[in-house]
Amino acid sequence: MMMEDKSLRSVPDAGQNDDGRGNADVAKHQQTAIVRDTQHGMVRRGRALGILAAAVLAFTLPSGHNVAADPAHSQVASAGETAKSSQVGSYGMLPIYPRDIEDGTYDVTVESSSHFFRIHDASLTVKDGKMSVRIRLDSSSYELVYPGTAEEAAKAEASDYVKITEDDEEWSVFTLPVESLDAGFPCAAFSIKKQKWYDRTLLIEASSLPKKALKVDLPDYEAIEKAFEAEGVDPSTLGSTDSGAESASEAVSGGSDETNAGTAGGSETTSSANGISGSDETIAAGSGASSVTGGENRNISDETGEQRDSSGPEPVEMETYPDGKYSVEVSLTGGSGRASVSSPALLTVKDGLTYATLIWSSSYYDYMIVDGEQFDNENSGGASTFTIPVTAFDEPVKVTADTTAMGEPVEIQYDLCFYYNTIGDDDLIPQVAAKKVLLIAAVIIAAGAVLSFLTRKMRYR
Numbered sequence: 001m002m003m004e005d006k007s008l009r010s011v012p013d014a015g016q017n018d019d020g021r022g023n024a025d026v027a028k029h030q031q032t033a034i035v036r037d038t039q040h041g042m043v044r045r046g047r048a049l050g051i052l053a054a055a056v057l058a059f060t061l062p063s064g065h066n067v068a069a070d071p072a073h074s075q076v077a078s079a080g081e082t083a084k085s086s087q088v089g090s091y092g093m094l095p096i097y098p099r100d101i102e103d104g105t106y107d108v109t110v111e112s113s114s115h116f117f118r119i120h121d122a123s124l125t126v127k128d129g130k131m132s133v134r135i136r137l138d139s140s141s142y143e144l145v146y147p148g149t150a151e152e153a154a155k156a157e158a159s160d161y162v163k164i165t166e167d168d169e170e171w172s173v174f175t176l177p178v179e180s181l182d183a184g185f186p187c188a189a190f191s192i193k194k195q196k197w198y199d200r201t202l203l204i205e206a207s208s209l210p211k212k213a214l215k216v217d218l219p220d221y222e223a224i225e226k227a228f229e230a231e232g233v234d235p236s237t238l239g240s241t242d243s244g245a246e247s248a249s250e251a252v253s254g255g256s257d258e259t260n261a262g263t264a265g266g267s268e269t270t271s272s273a274n275g276i277s278g279s280d281e282t283i284a285a286g287s288g289a290s291s292v293t294g295g296e297n298r299n300i301s302d303e304t305g306e307q308r309d310s311s312g313p314e315p316v317e318m319e320t321y322p323d324g325k326y327s328v329e330v331s332l333t334g335g336s337g338r339a340s341v342s343s344p345a346l347l348t349v350k351d352g353l354t355y356a357t358l359i360w361s362s363s364y365y366d367y368m369i370v371d372g373e374q375f376d377n378e379n380s381g382g383a384s385t386f387t388i389p390v391t392a393f394d395e396p397v398k399v400t401a402d403t404t405a406m407g408e409p410v411e412i413q414y415d416l417c418f419y420y421n422t423i424g425d426d427d428l429i430p431q432v433a434a435k436k437v438l439l440i441a442a443v444i445i446a447a448g449a450v451l452s453f454l455t456r457k458m459r460y461r
Helices: 023-060 150-155 221-231 248-252 430-460
Strands: 104-108 110-112 119-127 130-137 142-146 172-178 188-191 201-204 260-262 268-270 274-277 282-285 324-328 330-334 345-350 353-359 365-370 373-376 385-389 397-403 410-418
Touching: 110 119, 119 201, 142 150, 142 172, 150 188, 221 410, 365 385, 373 385
Parallel strands: none
Antiparallel strands: 104 119, 110 201, 119 130, 130 172, 142 188, 260 268, 274 282, 282 410, 324 345, 330 410, 345 353, 353 385, 365 373, 365 397, 397 410
16 A cells, blocks of 8 residues: 655645635635624614613603604693683682592582683582593583693693583583592693693582582581671682691591580580681681680680690789779781771789770671680670780780671681880770760869859849
8 A cells, every 4th residue: 555645745825725715715704704793783782772762761751641742732822822710619628529428420510710611510420439520511612621731631642632522412521530529620621723722620519519418518618708708808819728637528527626516405516617727817617616605715726726725814914014004005917907906905904914905996706715715795786895814015916806797707816916115094095085085074064064053143142
């Protein structure tokens, strides 16, 4: 057998690879592979960035809203295009929830903030802790409504809109979910002509329900409004209506901080149907409040609504002036600003303690409360008059005065301030001065009569 001479084997050419390809082909192949790997990496990174961007959008965009609103329903009427709205409801109203109402369907009164969005009639359905209202409009100018503001409606999905339809009598009809009564809620309306959303506020009056439908007693808002009218107060200028209760059922049933007073029949009834906090006044109106005899202490609410016991007012001990009668300047603030007390007032120091006699500008105040103690009107035939202890000088003294100007008793909070440096003779009091003038006049007339009698008698002698 012939042995192969390894030295005779062919050696690869310098321009070839082991597989017979040229070096140029190998380099080209490697470049193609690098480009392919780079492209695949970019695709993978692009997919990852896309997933990340989608996740960010999912967390940042409001749920239930489209990225782009429907152009046909994305316009909102400007303030200049919207007519002046009116206030709905009464000051101090407390919400009535489904738990406060018996299940059923009831005709109700619905207030609207716009006279262009007039409600013809409505019916409320309460079932299984939920409520909805079916409303018929006096207008055919609207295509859609939305349970929210106009801005929210312009960004909402089309499926969230409530389409206005016509019933058998060709009224414009729509149905909305309702959270509570006696509380205004936004209802945006889309105008067919203007193709824009308009803000509206609706309120369902709980008082329009049949009495048997309500599980709670409603505050007497009419009496409250009359009290404001009597005092010349515009409720819209006052502050928050928050009375500290979350609902009428809590406030009226005594579940909050209301005080129950016993009636003549022995049953308990809420002494105050509703408390209203304003800038400088607190008005409470309601029926069934039991009367409190003069001089008795009773529980009253402080500014936080908490009940507190009062041991009665403590008159200032007068060291400078001896027992006697004096005058003192006094100012009255609070309420509507229309009521006033006569100043200077009569200041009496008795056993070293100070008392003031206040004469009001009205005859409708029947009692005052100072530090929980009630003081009754002393003048039933004219201007209401009270003698109360002076608990401080040169600083506000909070008092409550009850007025019957509108029939129902209404308590109003005031601040009195007695000015120590103005204490003087009681002659400075107009009423006292007038009495003294009359007394002097009577003395002069009597003296004149006596002198005339004596003169005539001397002539006859």
